[in-house]
Amino acid sequence: MTLSELIERVEKGETSNELDVAIEITLFNPDVAIRANAAGSKVIYTKRDGSEATHLAWDWTLPRNRPRTLTELRHLSAQERDDDR
Numbered sequence: 001m002t003l004s005e006l007i008e009r010v011e012k013g014e015t016s017n018e019l020d021v022a023i024e025i026t027l028f029n030p031d032v033a034i035r036a037n038a039a040g041s042k043v044i045y046t047k048r049d050g051s052e053a054t055h056l057a058w059d060w061t062l063p064r065n066r067p068r069t070l071t072e073l074r075h076l077s078a079q080e081r082d083d084d085r
Contacts, residue, residue, distance in 0.1 A: 003077045010069050015061040017041040024057035027072055 001022050009019055018040045025043065028034045033046040037054060045053050060069045 003073060003080065007070065007073045007077065010061060010066055010073065013063075013066075015063075017057065020057040020060045023060040023069060023073070027076065 003026065006019070006023055006026060010023075021036045021040055021043055025034055025036060032048065035044050035046075036042070037044055041056075042054050043057050045055065047053070059065055
């Protein structure tokens, strides 16, 4: 899923665990690996020692969190555009 698709889905008011997981993975600043579980409902962090921890993603798409989510996604999008120059 592209960054623009994520922004569009949040702007439309979509709320889902799958979307929360996609946003969590997109905004993650990696010092460990991150991926979605098979169901797409949780994130799995893999540490440098190979151990894993599974967690629910933060509720990025809840109405009260949407402004912050959109701000962060748009900021990342602007950074990517600047990197392309």
